[in-house]
Every structure is written in C-alpha cells, then in structure tokens.
Amino acid sequence: MPPARPPHAHHDHDHDHDHDGGTQLSEIDLRVRALESVLVEKGYVHPATLDALIETYEKKIGPRNGAHVVARAWTDPAYREWLLSDATAAIAALGYPGGQSMVAVANTPTEHNLIVCTLCSCYPWPVLGLPPVWYKSAPYRSRAVLDPRGVLKDFGLDLPPGTQIKVWDSTAEIRYFVLPERPEGTDGMDEAALARLVTRDSMIGVGLPLTPAQAAQ
Amino acid sequence: MSTRPALSELPDLPCDAEGPVFGAPWEAQAFAMAVALQQKGLFSWTEWADALSTEIRHAQAHGDPDTGETYYRHWLRALERLVVEKGVATPGRLAERAAAWNRAALETPHGRPIVPPA
Incomplete structure (x- = not known):
C-alpha cells in the first residue's frame, strides 16, 4: 500500500482540484457551504436571494x-x-x-x-x-x-x-x-x-x- | 424589497467609496447570508453588529493582526454563533454538513458539478 497522500495546504484560495479528479475544498469554504445549505433547508434563505444581494453590493473586485x-x-x-x-x-x-x-x-x-x-x-x-x-x-x-x-x-x-x-x-x-x-x-x-x-x-x-x-x- | 441594513454600524467593515469590498467569493457569500437573515428577522442589525464586534475583540485578544484580511473569518464565526444561539442549527449539524460537502467534493470528478449533500 502506498502511503496516504498528505493533505494539500490550503490558505486563502477557495478550493483546489485534487489530482484524482475530485476537489478539495478549503475549511472556510466548507463552513460557508454547510451554513448556507442548513439555512436553505430550513427556509431561512433562498440561494437566489443571496445571489441578488451579492449583485447589489459587489462593487470592488469587479x-x-x-x-x-x-x-x-x-x-x-x-x-x-x-x-x-x-x-x-x-x-x-x-x-x-x-x-x-x-x-x-x-x-x-x-x-x-x-x-x-x-x-x-x-x-x-x-x-x-x-x-x-x-x-x-x-x-x-x-x-x-x-x-x-x-x-x-x-x-x-x-x-x-x-x-x-x-x-x-x-x-x-x-x-x-x-x-x-x-x-x-x-x-x-x-x-x-x-x-x-x-x-x-x-x-x-x-x-x-x-x-x-x-x-x- | 426589504430595508437595506445600516452597514455604517458595523465595526471596520472593509469598504471603499462605493460600498463593501470582498477579497474572495466566500466572503461575499458570508456577507449576503448575514444580510438575508437580518431581513428575514432572525436577528436585528444591532444584534448582528454586537455579535460581530464580540468576535473581532475576541480574535484581537488572541493575536489577530487586525489587518482586514481576517475580517470575514470573524464575520463567519459570528454568523455561525448567532445561528446556533437562535436555535436554527446545532454546532454538530453544521460540522456534519461541512463533512458531507467535503465528501461530495472529493468524490466528484472534475467536469461534473458538486451535488450538495442531502
């Protein structure tokens, strides 16, 4: 058995595609996704609402x-x-x-x-x-x-x-x-x-x- | 449309003349979630500003460089804490969800969309 591949280092970039074809998401990206999916599931937010808000506010990195x-x-x-x-x-x-x-x-x-x-x-x-x-x-x-x-x-x-x-x-x-x-x-x-x-x-x-x-x- | 939140009440929000500034997409996503939850009435904007400044103070007390680069990390932490306090989710549920996203992403070959975990 080859040794397990060491985990990728993740810093501020949002994710990395793994060499096997899968994707390694960063810890912060996973937390954001986890929170959003729980809030969507419970009916507190709708993905379209979030997109609309981002479009309203996003100005700088434009x-x-x-x-x-x-x-x-x-x-x-x-x-x-x-x-x-x-x-x-x-x-x-x-x-x-x-x-x-x-x-x-x-x-x-x-x-x-x-x-x-x-x-x-x-x-x-x-x-x-x-x-x-x-x-x-x-x-x-x-x-x-x-x-x-x-x-x-x-x-x-x-x-x-x-x-x-x-x-x-x-x-x-x-x-x-x-x-x-x-x-x-x-x-x-x-x-x-x-x-x-x-x-x-x-x-x-x-x-x-x-x-x-x-x-x- | 619902009321626009008073962004000026937030401590140290990275802004320029035109509005908030984001360093990465996840930051905008976290920003939008807080605004949406306030509009939905889960918490008031004052409550939000309090939770956020508590997180920022806490981080600074633990050596956060306070250069603005970590701002949305505090934002996300405040959001997670309020969501738990309001009984919307438990920390365990959030961790479970994050783990499920991780598995889904790792198992998805490049070229296919990552399907959100059920």
Missing part, C-alpha cells in the same frame, strides 16, 4: 479591474506579451493580486475564446469580480462545452462560421480569461477611454467589447 488589464494590453504591446506569457504576474503588476494562476487567452480574427468551469464555477475573480448567476448555472456549464456556438447565439453573439471557438475549462489552479480584440475605430483613444469599452461578458467570451458608438449611448 470587471473594471479586468477592463484596466485589457485596455493596457491594447495600448502597450510589451504588456500584452507579458500578459499572454505570465498573466498572473502581469495582472498583479497592475495592483490585482489573485493567488491563483491566471491565463489570458487572446481572441484573433479567426479564433474566439470562451471560458467555463464545468465543475463548480471557478472564475477569474481577481479580474472579473464575482461570477454572474448564469455562469454558475448547470445549463451554461454543460452547454458551453457541448454547443458553444449555440450558447454565444443566446448571448446575441453570432460568429461567422469560419471562426473557430475554443472553450477553456477553468480549474482552481488555472483560471482563464479572454483578451478580446480591440474594436475598430478606437485609434487614438487612451487607456481610460478604452477600458470603458471592455465588458465583463467580453472577458468571459460571451460578448464583444463595446464599439465607441455603443459606449457613447
């Missing part, structure tokens, strides 16, 4: 962090290169340390990226804030893998048939986020103006950045 990162990558080729080769460090350098390994995947004219976590809604929260409710839903998680083109269509994004769609399944160790393409007609815009074009959905891959005309509306 998509604007990611928008800053994307706008920098659009304006500074060296930063873009750094972001694509070591996203964790490049993102931390802008003041958003996250703990987990981040990987930025860049859209091109022929390739579109979409992120998902089929397991449990792992999400690049240092750049994107807390996940939207639909990201955690079972239909999104399963359909994003089976029918990404259909999912994008539901979000109003109809990609040309020639565009290849890549789906990235996040884990606790690697959290992907999408570096969208810089929209047309943005020459001469500075970083702050560009950041306003970057939406959360464009960094998940279910949308595109706004055009300057859309942002002006």
Whole structure:
C-alpha cells in the first residue's frame, strides 16, 4: 500500500482540484457551504436571494479591474506579451493580486475564446469580480462545452462560421480569461477611454467589447 | 424589497467609496447570508453588529493582526454563533454538513458539478 497522500495546504484560495479528479475544498469554504445549505433547508434563505444581494453590493473586485488589464494590453504591446506569457504576474503588476494562476487567452480574427468551469464555477475573480448567476448555472456549464456556438447565439453573439471557438475549462489552479480584440475605430483613444469599452461578458467570451458608438449611448 | 441594513454600524467593515469590498467569493457569500437573515428577522442589525464586534475583540485578544484580511473569518464565526444561539442549527449539524460537502467534493470528478449533500 502506498502511503496516504498528505493533505494539500490550503490558505486563502477557495478550493483546489485534487489530482484524482475530485476537489478539495478549503475549511472556510466548507463552513460557508454547510451554513448556507442548513439555512436553505430550513427556509431561512433562498440561494437566489443571496445571489441578488451579492449583485447589489459587489462593487470592488469587479470587471473594471479586468477592463484596466485589457485596455493596457491594447495600448502597450510589451504588456500584452507579458500578459499572454505570465498573466498572473502581469495582472498583479497592475495592483490585482489573485493567488491563483491566471491565463489570458487572446481572441484573433479567426479564433474566439470562451471560458467555463464545468465543475463548480471557478472564475477569474481577481479580474472579473464575482461570477454572474448564469455562469454558475448547470445549463451554461454543460452547454458551453457541448454547443458553444449555440450558447454565444443566446448571448446575441453570432460568429461567422469560419471562426473557430475554443472553450477553456477553468480549474482552481488555472483560471482563464479572454483578451478580446480591440474594436475598430478606437485609434487614438487612451487607456481610460478604452477600458470603458471592455465588458465583463467580453472577458468571459460571451460578448464583444463595446464599439465607441455603443459606449457613447 | 426589504430595508437595506445600516452597514455604517458595523465595526471596520472593509469598504471603499462605493460600498463593501470582498477579497474572495466566500466572503461575499458570508456577507449576503448575514444580510438575508437580518431581513428575514432572525436577528436585528444591532444584534448582528454586537455579535460581530464580540468576535473581532475576541480574535484581537488572541493575536489577530487586525489587518482586514481576517475580517470575514470573524464575520463567519459570528454568523455561525448567532445561528446556533437562535436555535436554527446545532454546532454538530453544521460540522456534519461541512463533512458531507467535503465528501461530495472529493468524490466528484472534475467536469461534473458538486451535488450538495442531502
């Protein structure tokens, strides 16, 4: 018999995927889940109420962090290169340390990226804030893998048939986020103006950045 | 919709100009549970502020660095204690639940959602 594997060290990250495929949740994550499931069972809280409250209050670790990162990558080729080769460090350098390994995947004219976590809604929260409710839903998680083109269509994004769609399944160790393409007609815009074009959905891959005309509306 | 709680009454809540600040998703989850239970009437906001400051004082007395990074750990502890005091759950039930979540997570292969334990 091989010796039992030593327990993973868990600090502040919320969980870890075990090498056998199972997931080791942190002690604090387990306590939060335990409390929530007891409260739900007894009818004291409803999961949808919690989601709504979080959406109301969650402001700080929001998509604007990611928008800053994307706008920098659009304006500074060296930063873009750094972001694509070591996203964790490049993102931390802008003041958003996250703990987990981040990987930025860049859209091109022929390739579109979409992120998902089929397991449990792992999400690049240092750049994107807390996940939207639909990201955690079972239909999104399963359909994003089976029918990404259909999912994008539901979000109003109809990609040309020639565009290849890549789906990235996040884990606790690697959290992907999408570096969208810089929209047309943005020459001469500075970083702050560009950041306003970057939406959360464009960094998940279910949308595109706004055009300057859309942002002006 | 129910009343918004007076966040300003809470000791040391990590905030910026726009509102509360969370360092990780579980913190927001714990935050939302306390707000929801207050709205539901399980405890008043004053009771909540008292329970939380008791936990914070207790932690500081035991060497908590009080840098804000541990704030929501105290928050969660206060929440667990109030839920027990109000008779909603026993400590044993919470521990049992946590263990069940742990088993469910460990047994779930990557690629499948973790099914909440029954």
